[in-house]
Amino acid sequence: MKAYDAVIGLEVHAQLLTSTKIFCGCSTKAGLPPNTSTCPVCTGMPGVLPVLNRKVVDFGIMLGLATGSRIAPRCIFARKNYFYPDLPKGYQITQYEHPLCEGGSILIETAQGVKRIGITRIHMEEDAGKTIHDEKAPLSYVDYNRSGVPLLEIVSEPDITSTDEAVAYLRELRQILMYLGICDGNMEEGSFRCDANVSVKPAGSARYGTRTELKNMNSFRNVQRALQYEIERHIEIIESGGEVVQETLLWDPSRGVTVSMRSKEESHDYRYFPEPDLVPVEIDSAWIDSVRSALPELPFARRERFIGQYGLPAYDAGVLTQTKAVADYYEECVRLLDRPKEISNWIMTEVMRALNEQGIPITELIVSPEMLTGLIALIDKGSISGSMAKEVFAEMVDTGESAGGIIEKKGIGQINDEEELRSLAREIIDAHPDEAHKYRSGKTGLLGFFVGMLMKATRGEANPKLASRIMKELLEE
Amino acid sequence: MKITDDEVLHVAALARIRLDDDEILSLRNDLDKILGYMDILSSVDTTGVNPTHHPLPLVNAMRDDREQGCQELADVLRNAPQHDNGYIVVPKVIG
Numbered sequence A: 001m002k003a004y005d006a007v008i009g010l011e012v013h014a015q016l017l018t019s020t021k022i023f024c025g026c027s028t029k030a031g032l033p034p035n036t037s038t039c040p041v042c043t044g045m046p047g048v049l050p051v052l053n054r055k056v057v058d059f060g061i062m063l064g065l066a067t068g069s070r071i072a073p074r075c076i077f078a079r080k081n082y083f084y085p086d087l088p089k090g091y092q093i094t095q096y097e098h099p100l101c102e103g104g105s106i107l108i109e110t111a112q113g114v115k116r117i118g119i120t121r122i123h124m125e126e127d128a129g130k131t132i133h134d135e136k137a138p139l140s141y142v143d144y145n146r147s148g149v150p151l152l153e154i155v156s157e158p159d160i161t162s163t164d165e166a167v168a169y170l171r172e173l174r175q176i177l178m179y180l181g182i183c184d185g186n187m188e189e190g191s192f193r194c195d196a197n198v199s200v201k202p203a204g205s206a207r208y209g210t211r212t213e214l215k216n217m218n219s220f221r222n223v224q225r226a227l228q229y230e231i232e233r234h235i236e237i238i239e240s241g242g243e244v245v246q247e248t249l250l251w252d253p254s255r256g257v258t259v260s261m262r263s264k265e266e267s268h269d270y271r272y273f274p275e276p277d278l279v280p281v282e283i284d285s286a287w288i289d290s291v292r293s294a295l296p297e298l299p300f301a302r303r304e305r306f307i308g309q310y311g312l313p314a315y316d317a318g319v320l321t322q323t324k325a326v327a328d329y330y331e332e333c334v335r336l337l338d339r340p341k342e343i344s345n346w347i348m349t350e351v352m353r354a355l356n357e358q359g360i361p362i363t364e365l366i367v368s369p370e371m372l373t374g375l376i377a378l379i380d381k382g383s384i385s386g387s388m389a390k391e392v393f394a395e396m397v398d399t400g401e402s403a404g405g406i407i408e409k410k411g412i413g414q415i416n417d418e419e420e421l422r423s424l425a426r427e428i429i430d431a432h433p434d435e436a437h438k439y440r441s442g443k444t445g446l447l448g449f450f451v452g453m454l455m456k457a458t459r460g461e462a463n464p465k466l467a468s469r470i471m472k473e474l475l476e477e
Numbered sequence B: 001m002k003i004t005d006d007e008v009l010h011v012a013a014l015a016r017i018r019l020d021d022d023e024i025l026s027l028r029n030d031l032d033k034i035l036g037y038m039d040i041l042s043s044v045d046t047t048g049v050n051p052t053h054h055p056l057p058l059v060n061a062m063r064d065d066r067e068q069g070c071q072e073l074a075d076v077l078r079n080a081p082q083h084d085n086g087y088i089v090v091p092k093v094i095g
Helices: A056-065 A164-178 A218-240 A285-293 A299-309 A316-318 A324-336 A341-359 A371-379 A386-399 A403-410 A419-429 A434-438 A444-457 A466-476 B006-016 B020-041 B073-078
Strands: A004-015 A080-081 A089-092 A099-112 A112-124 A131-134 A139-143 A152-155 A192-202 A214-215 A248-252 A257-260 B086-092
Touching: A004 A164, A004 A218, A056 A099, A056 A112, A056 A152, A056 A164, A056 A285, A089 A112, A089 A386, A099 A164, A099 A434, A112 A131, A112 A164, A112 A444, A164 A299, A192 A218, A214 A218, A218 A248, A218 A257, A299 A316, A299 A324, A299 A341, A316 A324, A316 A341, A324 A341, A324 A371, A341 A434, A371 A386, A371 A403, A419 A434, A419 A444, A419 A466, A434 A444, A434 A466, A444 A466, B006 B020
Parallel strands: A214 A248
Antiparallel strands: A004 A152, A004 A192, A080 A089, A099 A112, A112 A152, A131 A139, A139 B086, A192 A214, A248 A257
């Protein structure tokens, strides 16, 4: 078989975290009873006029700046005409010519190093309603609560050449959206949706093959599986002398195949034209500057800074910056206690485990940065051992009590009382006169034996360093 | 005529409209006239004139992101020929 190159372009729809819809004042809250968050505008009643939500433009500019895109000084909306019951007006208000942003890019990490994936455009549009199909009757049920919820559509250049790169791009883009606080990034619930254009061509060829469009991939895993399946399907068709048909396909995750979605006569004919109900949006440099000044540090930059500033390995920096909340938690801990690597270890293991077990974000963890660093400080001081600290941490997660409180209450904690250890050590030496004699005649290797006895006598709670020092002192008296 | 029957039928299909032969002819005539008007517009020399996307000289008509209240469910459903538990019921569509 010849070698082939895959060419992948991705289209992401990100639902924006505004309070209200893009063109009316209805709430965007999810999970409301059907059709209770609707009004004449978002149900497409005749004679109504849409009015643009300023925050949608703000969010679009934020993403544009975060991806190094050009922000259009003037952009317009367009009507995309098609018939479907979830689209009450018979057209979707979107942007076609003159979108909000063009010409950006995102950096991703690949096995070959950092790669730049171009972003063709970012535009604003309204979401459609939701349709549920009846299993038995020839009926569909329509809920317009989602109709008019603002979306940003982010279109990549066909710069992506493998399924791994596709997933890396999506992860990075999702992370940026979440860092900016403009999208919750939930793929299963559809607030971060991905379509893909796929084609293959003989390795090194400049000519693109015929592409197909893939929909319905609602997890990173499904994106990977669907793209892999589709690339292999294209190669098989070409190898057997056939031709790939340009069409839209749905990924069927249960069967692991792609299925043709639209028949040919319904091929895209959207008859776009400028939306007469909305006036153009003009964005001056003052508007852009005010958005820019509120931009948070972005994931890629933060990762690099964590490596440089805290001396963390790249792996740690990657894990800690996966979400803004975890990165913020980490930095708050480091501010309180200058032990960057220890804190990183604790967050990556014990803290992450607790979050997974409870299924909560770090913002809801009962153990605050103050409490975690309090615990780590106790280990540093030698008050408790590392393994005891893990038990204490588990208790902190359950009860919300401070490390100090738990140690005191349970009577655990290392014995640091010199007098107590000294008297126990004396008893042990007195009980083992032969060994003590041997030690004193030069067999100093027996120190381990005596320290072991002392640890045993304290059920392992003696501070090992202190135990060893005291034993040595007494034996050498 | 500039417009063919097939084009009329294509546009009708996109709009989910069924047409009989008389209607096809009459719409063909109407669409033809409309395209004729467009030809007149197209004949104007617009060299150096920026495209007009909107007839009004307004820009940036926007609102703040504040909830303004919705419609009563009963009113939302009033225009729906069929509804069930708050959902609007339509003939089954898949695709």
